[in-house]
Each structure stands twice: as C-alpha cells, then as structure tokens.
Amino acid sequence: MDPRVREHASVLVDWSARIEPGDDVVVSVGEGAHQLGVAVAEAIGERGANPVVTYGSDEIRASYLDAHDGEFAEDPDHELALYRNADSVLFLGGGRNTSEMADVPSETRKDYRRSRTGIREARMDTDWVSTQHPTRSLAQQAEMPYRAYRDFVYDAVLRDWKSLAAEMDRLKEILDAGDEVRLVKAETDLTMAIDGRTAVNSAASVAYDSHNLPSGEVFTAPFATEGTVLFDVPMTIDGKRVRDVRLTFEDGEVVDWSAEQGEAVVTDTIETDEGGRRLGELGIGMNRGIDRVTDNILFDEKMAETVHLALGRAYDANLPESESGNESAVHVDMLTDMSEDAELLVDGEVVQRNGRFRWEDGFADA
Amino acid sequence: MDPRVREHASVLVDWSARIEPGDDVVVSVGEGAHQLGVAVAEAIGERGANPVVTYGSDEIRASYLDAHDGEFAEDPDHELALYRNADSVLFLGGGRNTSEMADVPSETRKDYRRSRTGIREARMDTDWVSTQHPTRSLAQQAEMPYRAYRDFVYDAVLRDWKSLAAEMDRLKEILDAGDEVRLVKAETDLTMAIDGRTAVNSAASVAYDSHNLPSGEVFTAPFATEGTVLFDVPMTIDGKRVRDVRLTFEDGEVVDWSAEQGEAVVTDTIETDEGGRRLGELGIGMNRGIDRVTDNILFDEKMAETVHLALGRAYDANLPESESGNESAVHVDMLTDMSEDAELLVDGEVVQRNGRFRWEDGFADA
Structure with a gap:
C-alpha cells in the first residue's frame, strides 16, 4: 500500500x-x-x-x-x-x-x-x-x-494543517474586521459588503467547523455586490462545461451575464429563484498543494491564488445568529484566477496581490 | 450483466x-x-x-x-x-x-x-x-x-423453489411422524432418536424459517445416538482440511473417533464442552443443483444425496417449545455420501436408497 x-x-x-x-x-x-x-x-x-x-x-x-x-x-x-x-x-x-x-x-x-x-x-x-x-x-x-x-x-x-490554519486565521481576522472586499483584475472590478459577517477558517477539521479534506479556504457571505467579474477558470456545473463567465451586479443582483461556453446552465442558475441572482459566498483559496484545476470542486475551490464566488445559498456559519443570509435552492461556485495582475482589497487596502498575501515573502515585489 | x-x-x-x-x-x-x-x-x-x-x-x-x-x-x-x-x-x-x-x-x-x-x-x-x-x-x-x-x-x-419446497415437505412429514432414523452404508450403522422433534423444511425462504439461499435441506435435532458413522466427504473445519472422519457413539456421546486428515480439529470440536460430544443436527441434502463439493458449507450441506450431522448446538426450531436441546459453543457439520450402497431408514422403513427417495423415479431399482 x-x-x-x-x-x-x-x-x-x-x-x-x-x-x-x-x-x-x-x-x-x-x-x-x-x-x-x-x-x-x-x-x-x-x-x-x-x-x-x-x-x-x-x-x-x-x-x-x-x-x-x-x-x-x-x-x-x-x-x-x-x-x-x-x-x-x-x-x-x-x-x-x-x-x-x-x-x-x-x-x-x-x-x-x-x-x-x-x-x-x-x-x-x-x-x-x-x-x-x-x-x-x-x-x-x-x-x-x-x-x-x-x-x-x-x-x-497531506499539508501542515496546523500552520495553514494559523495563516488562514490572519485572513479571517482581516475579513472579520473589514466592511468591504474589492476584486480588481482584467475585466473585473467587483465590490462586496461583508460588514457584520463572520469569515470561516476552513482548515479541514471539525474543530474549525470545516468538513472537507482537503480544505484550505477562508470564506464569508458577501452582499450588496456591485460591478463586474470574469470567472476565467474552467469548471463543470451540473455536468456541463462552462468557460469565461462574465457577471455584472447592480444593487447586489446579477443584471447582465454571458459565458463563452455553457451559458445556458449559468442562465438556469441565475433564474432558479430570487437568491440565484445574488452571491451567497466569497471564498479565498489558500491551499498551495492545489496548483491546478482538476474539474472537481472539492479541490478547485481551495486552490491557492484563486477566489471563488457562489451564486445562491449562504452558509449559516457566516451570518450573525438570527439573521438569514441569501436563500436559494442553488449554490454554484465559480472561480477566478488571482495569480496575475490581480488584487484583492479589504476596505481599500491590498491584502493579496498577484496571488501573494501581504504577510508572504515577495508581496512587496508581486 | x-x-x-x-x-x-x-x-x-x-x-x-x-x-x-x-x-x-x-x-x-x-x-x-x-x-x-x-x-x-x-x-x-x-x-x-x-x-x-x-x-x-x-x-x-x-x-x-x-x-x-x-x-x-x-x-x-x-x-x-x-x-x-x-x-x-x-x-x-x-x-x-x-x-x-x-x-x-x-x-x-x-x-x-x-x-x-x-x-x-x-x-x-x-x-x-x-x-x-x-x-x-x-x-x-x-x-x-x-x-x-x-x-x-x-x-x-435458481431452482424451482416452490416445487422443491413441496418435495421437502414430504420428507418433513415422514420425519415429524417418525421416532428413529438409521443410516446404513460402508463403515456406517448409526441410529438416532427424533421423536418429539420437529423437522425444518429449509426451502430458502423466510416463509419457511429458512435463511440461506441456496438452501434445500430438511433438518432436525437428533438425540440418543448409537453406532458408528464415516464422514467420507472432504471438508474444511476452522480453516483445516479434514478427511474421512469416523465417529462411534454410545448413549448419545462420541466415545471413539479418528480422521485420515485433520484429526486434531475433530478432537478440539469434541472436547470443546459437553455438547461438543453430542449431535445437534441431522440434515438431509435435497438440492439437485448442487452436484459436487465446493468446500463451502453454505452449498455443501444442501447437496443432494448427502446427509450431514453436526456435533454441537441444536437449533431451537427443531425443539418443542420450552425444551432446550443440545447446547454447545460449537456447531460443526460433517457430510457423508449417500449416493451408493447407502440407506436412510425411518422407523425401519427405507426412505432413501442410493440417493433416491421413495417417491422418486428409480427408487425401486436404486
């Protein structure tokens, strides 16, 4: 063996x-x-x-x-x-x-x-x-x-989960203290509110309320989304291949969308119900053991140097008690590559540039 | 498939x-x-x-x-x-x-x-x-x-189980009405009491209190065994190959035994406890789909033209309510071939001769 x-x-x-x-x-x-x-x-x-x-x-x-x-x-x-x-x-x-x-x-x-x-x-x-x-x-x-x-x-x-959990905690603290996340890259400038929401440090352990192995992402439940985003990582939704999805948000809702491939399944998702037009999750991949897409969401969404957003249902763990977040029958993740000419900002400060977090070596020159 | x-x-x-x-x-x-x-x-x-x-x-x-x-x-x-x-x-x-x-x-x-x-x-x-x-x-x-x-x-x-169940019922009726079973063949003349005991028609269905598929045997719980028996069908007991076991009974108990191969495991069985020296089961194989030994007791013990006896524990289904039969930590089946120069008698009447039951074609000339 x-x-x-x-x-x-x-x-x-x-x-x-x-x-x-x-x-x-x-x-x-x-x-x-x-x-x-x-x-x-x-x-x-x-x-x-x-x-x-x-x-x-x-x-x-x-x-x-x-x-x-x-x-x-x-x-x-x-x-x-x-x-x-x-x-x-x-x-x-x-x-x-x-x-x-x-x-x-x-x-x-x-x-x-x-x-x-x-x-x-x-x-x-x-x-x-x-x-x-x-x-x-x-x-x-x-x-x-x-x-x-x-x-x-x-x-x-087979990561050093303890040390990854500690690193992810740094990002969680920033998100928990922050009010707004902004993603900027080619064809992308998207702003999401996160104030009042709690980020989950998904460290592949029930002790962190994290139930996937591998894991390695920090996620929260955004709202009031504005702007445009390009999902340039190919994926499969409901058995259909999907490429280069573009979404435009106004007042938290998708108002325009297209896809190079698989547009119909994107449309189906958006038109499922009210919640299908809104984001339920913002996830930031931090598992550097995952360095390629394998068309398997359990792995893809944890890939370092990517961010994923999900249309549909939000997780309770991100919400204040007694508050219900986005509700929907669907939860569909889509990924965008943050490794080149890309920035993730919290309250106007750059937290990740070209895939490097600000506490990592090389962030200054990234 | x-x-x-x-x-x-x-x-x-x-x-x-x-x-x-x-x-x-x-x-x-x-x-x-x-x-x-x-x-x-x-x-x-x-x-x-x-x-x-x-x-x-x-x-x-x-x-x-x-x-x-x-x-x-x-x-x-x-x-x-x-x-x-x-x-x-x-x-x-x-x-x-x-x-x-x-x-x-x-x-x-x-x-x-x-x-x-x-x-x-x-x-x-x-x-x-x-x-x-x-x-x-x-x-x-x-x-x-x-x-x-x-x-x-x-x-x-894949038998015609309904018709086999009907045939097995004939044997069950004979055993239920009978007081004594005798087996006669080379090196074998064994008498067992069965009065008061109820035979089970094991027709591979929970409707017959039979829980094996395949099945195809009629079995009861004998006692007061006297005489000698040769088990000439090879088998595996507790992972050990066993051949040509000879047992001699007096007053229901094994008093003498030998085996051409695997005698030690036979000895272990007999010496397990009080019940290990006595019979717990007499079973008569009636599944003509099973025409050879495959070293797999689920199949072997149902083979047509064989009889098996078990040292050890008796099944409750064979006993009058409130009566406990032979008790033991073991239940070890051993088979004897009844297809040649062999008779099974109930109360002195031949019920099976050379593998043919008295209701079967060819019984008269068997």
Missing part, C-alpha cells in the same frame, strides 16, 4: 474528524475507495472507535433510483436511526465513473433528496468529514495520468 | 426475503459482490423498499480487528439502532480472498463476536437471508474455473 494512504487516513481521523475512543463512526466507502477504507478502519481500530461501514456506490444508487417509481418513503427508520446515533460520519469518495448517475432524471434525484431531509440533518449534526481517495476515474476527470493524479491529491491532503 | 445475476436478485428479494413495499432493508455487499448488489438494488427499487447498503469487506474488518486493543465496546448504539429498525437484512457474500481473516487471532474474533450479542440478536430478529455471489476467490476455494463455478452457483440458486 502507498504509505500516503495511511497518512491520509491519519489526517482524516485525527486532524479532521477528531475521532475519540468509543466514538460511533459511520464510514462510507466509495466504489474505488477500498484501500482508503482499509487504512481508515485500521486508524479507527487503533483509536478504539466503533465503525459501521457503508458502501457509497453510485452504480448501486443509480440502479435503485432508476427502478423506483419515485414515491420515496420519508426518512426510513433504520437509516435515520443509524445517523441519529452516530458521532461521526466519514465519507470516503472516489468512484469508478463520475458519470454513473447521468441517466437518473434530475426530478428523481430531487424527490429522493427531498424525502431524506431528516437523514441529511442527522448526518450534518455529526462530526462529518468528506474526503476523496484518488481513483482512475477522478484522474480521468482531471485529464491527468493516474500516477500524477495521486501525487496531486496527496499534495493537497 | 449475466442475466442470471438479475434472476438471483429476484429469487433473493421475492422468494427468500419476501420484501414488501416500504420495507426497511439492510443490504450487505461483499467485496466481490458488487454486481449482485446492483441487481438487488434494482429489485428493491422496483418493490418500493428502502435500502441501506453496507460494505461487507473482510479486508476492512480484519484491518480494524487487527489494530484494535481488543476491549470492544458493547453493541455500539448506531449499529444496534440500524438493525433494530430494519425489517430485513440481505447478506450478499462473495469476497476476494477466503483467507483474508486468517491472521486475526481467534481470541480477538471471539471477543468481538461476544461484544456484539445484541446486534446479532437484532439482526436475527429481522427477515434475514444470506446468499453468495460467485467470485473468483470462491471458485478457487472450489478448485474450479470461474466460468464453471458461476454455472454451479446459479444451478444451486
């Missing part, structure tokens, strides 16, 4: 999920994540916790959904009971075909999702963490050879 | 487990049973039942057990809650290495088993069924090519 599989398991169990002796853990093993499952089981055994191992197979899920008449039972008792009694849930993603669910009608998926609100809430109430084992299917999606893709994944996952 | 995989799933879901709309089902998918998992998910979807899919991986289990200090938590809440709220549990066996658990100390396995008594009971309280997908590993254990092994498995599983 590649020794990095065991290291991945240790980071997941100790840094991310903070598994303790006696914890009741659900481990969901993807079709291609068997090896990571073995390593995680070993780590859980060493910590003296209690695993139930589920099988996260897209092929099995698709086959079930496809055969079902669509009248799904509401939160089946046995599954609800499993998650209500769990302390942690570890999702080991990594399948064998990212298109396995492609022919399940989106209506069926939505109905299924809707029928399981209680189960999802119970799961979200645990110390859950989502990660991915490098599989050939994900390498293919990233247009990379498997060998190189494994290196990519482990560079992203 | 081999169309027989879907047929297997249908037999399992409809005939064996009697899955109904709305049932909460746990499906345990073995490492090599993915394809059957897909077909079972489809069948469950069609029936409108609700699956939780678990991953029955020996490698993950061994890795967990091996890493654990052995102080296992008693019936972890989340797992107990899952099974207490389930209507049915379907075990889709079929791994990738039958020796995967070989280096887990038997003490660890026993401690783990003991810590999960409540979970096991909750599982046994459901309409559970255990079956096996044909895998290369099981083909290897059977010393057969994979192609031929698949044919073997589907011949065993």
